[in-house]
Amino acid sequence: MNRRDFLKNALTFAALAPLARLIAREGADGDKIFDLRTGSQVSRRRFRNTALTVPLLGFGMMRLPQKNGGIDSQMVRKMFDAAMKAGCNYFDTAYMYHGGDSEKIAGELLRKYPRDSYYLTSKMPSWIAGSEKGVERLFQEQLERCKTEYFDFYMLHALDATNWELSQKYRALDFLKEMKKQGKIRRLGFSFHDTPEVLQTIVKAHDWDFAQIQLNYLDWELYRSKEQYEILTKEGIPVIVMEPLRGGSLSSLTPEATAILRKSAPEASNSAWALRYVASLPNVLCVLSGMTLMEHLQDNLKTFSPLKPLSEPERKVLEEALAAYRKRLAVPCTACKYCIPCPVGVEIPRIFGIYNQYKINGNQWLFRNNYNAIPADARASECVSCGKCAKHCPQKINIPAMLHKIAGEVK
Ligand code: SF4
Ligand code: SF4
Known part of the structure; x- marks a missing residue:
């Protein structure tokens, strides 16, 4: 749609919309911007194919x-x-x-x-x-x-x-x-x-x-x-x-x-x-x-x-910044899933994801909530230390050791 068509449609929509007083123009990035008569600039997105932005x-x-x-x-x-x-x-x-x-x-x-x-x-x-x-x-x-x-x-x-x-x-x-x-x-x-x-x-x-x-x-x-x-x-x-x-x-x-x-x-x-x-x-x-x-x-x-x-x-x-930040995470897991399936069904990447989130935000309530949402037979405590998973981990994480640590903290 060219700029003229866009403006035509936008103005038609605006006339029908509850926000009829808004005036449409096109942002530099192609996003739709509507002014509240005050010269506002915040980019807007159209809600599905409706008049609403x-x-x-x-x-x-x-x-x-x-x-x-x-x-x-x-x-x-x-x-x-x-x-x-x-x-x-x-x-x-x-x-x-x-x-x-x-x-x-x-x-x-x-x-x-x-x-x-x-x-x-x-x-x-x-x-x-x-x-x-x-x-x-x-x-x-x-x-x-x-x-x-x-x-x-x-x-x-x-x-x-x-x-x-x-x-x-x-x-x-x-x-x-x-x-x-x-x-x-x-x-x-x-x-x-x-x-x-x-x-x-x-x-x-x-x-x-x-x-x-x-x-x-x-x-x-x-x-x-x-x-x-x-x-x-x-x-x-x-x-x-x-x-x-x-x-x-x-x-x-x-x-x-x-x-x-x-x-x-x-x-x-x-x-x-x-x-x-x-x-x-x-x-x-x-x-x-x-x-x-x-x-x-x-x-x-x-x-x-x-x-x-x-x-x-x-x-x-x-x-690059994310890679530097992740180095500080408790478990350098990238959720690649190379380590699963675990023979006993431990949900390794999910557990590490939840644990990292907890180590970053310190929210114990959220951690418990997310951890308890994992089925009981897939939690860290179920790991039998067979070591199969660790062989596949590109990040060289000592997975069973980390799982035991997490299981201990949960306790
Ligand atoms: S070490 Fe633990 S988590 Fe890893 S495959 Fe064996 S039982 Fe599963
Ligand atoms: S293989 Fe390693 S990095 Fe990938 S999901 Fe498993 S623990 Fe995480």
């Missing part, structure tokens, strides 16, 4: 600024205003973020904007709902907290094999489908934390509008995010990215990895590299960043205004 940068509301033991609402107000002004009008909250205060502050602060000028997203935690009635009650509570009549995007929260089972038990998907029919949910998806195998099952269960997955350049192989991205892309399901900075660890990196990035682009932050990496993937609709400081927002807006996809030479630089 979503900013590539979304405001994650899980790590809002704090003051005196609560959310610093004055600072959040300033950040929301700056985000809206720049066209970053996608806000992602959830029932339990900040103990429920995240949803409340979304309702309080976004109210001053026309409802059709921003997107509000929340999620259904089936494990908290606890029953069919609980799902209904909780959804109603979320609408009230957010002071809204509908959610633009809504998800089954944190699906893994266990939560998927729970949401089926409580008929959460049926209820949410009904809410969609009633217009209280505009687009229905799920957020996900498990293996590509579990993802396949969930993807087949419904005609999802979108999915939210953990995606960043470290997890691309380590956490099997690549496989997850490919499954969703094959199914035509747009991807919303969470943890693009891996809980902030890709912002700080190691001195060696940072030096490599600085040498290539002295002005660019480590975060900018990580965000550009995920946003360069064509099936990514929106990249969520949990912004705690105004400086985070400003740096992110700079990165996305407009987005410059990573060039091939830049990818090579990032690969």
Whole structure:
């Protein structure tokens, strides 16, 4: 499509869209950019083949600024205003973020904007709902907290094999489908934390509008995010990215990895590299960043205004930095899978991936959760030290020794 056709179509779409006041123009990278009459620059992506466009940068509301033991609402107000002004009008909250205060502050602060000028997203935690009635009650509570009549995007929260089972038990998907029919949910998806195998099952269960997955350049192989991205892309399901900075660890990196990035682009932050990496993937609709400081927002807006996809030479630089960073990981496993199948069925790369993630972010809860999701007969403690796997490992990892170490730590 040439520029003229694109603009013609975009303007036709814009006339039909709820965001009719937006004016379309084309970004240097071919991305669609829509101005909120304020001269905003944030790159946007079209939602499937509809008139809807979503900013590539979304405001994650899980790590809002704090003051005196609560959310610093004055600072959040300033950040929301700056985000809206720049066209970053996608806000992602959830029932339990900040103990429920995240949803409340979304309702309080976004109210001053026309409802059709921003997107509000929340999620259904089936494990908290606890029953069919609980799902209904909780959804109603979320609408009230957010002071809204509908959610633009809504998800089954944190699906893994266990939560998927729970949401089926409580008929959460049926209820949410009904809410969609009633217009209280505009687009229905799920957020996900498990293996590509579990993802396949969930993807087949419904005609999802979108999915939210953990995606960043470290997890691309380590956490099997690549496989997850490919499954969703094959199914035509747009991807919303969470943890693009891996809980902030890709912002700080190691001195060696940072030096490599600085040498290539002295002005660019480590975060900018990580965000550009995920946003360069064509099936990514929106990249969520949990912004705690105004400086985070400003740096992110700079990165996305407009987005410059990573060039091939830049990818090579990032690969080099990643290699330097990985040297510091607890287990230098690349998830190549040459070591499997293990004769007794130990899921070696999966265990190492989870363990590395834990060593980087220190999140014990997440580690236990992910580790317990591995079937009992495939865990580290099942290794009988036959040594077959280690012979195949290109990284020369002493696999049985490492598994015993992990099994000991789990105990
Ligand atoms: S050493 Fe342990 S993990 Fe490796 S193949 Fe033998 S039993 Fe499996
Ligand atoms: S062969 Fe080595 S690097 Fe590859 S998945 Fe197994 S442990 Fe990891």
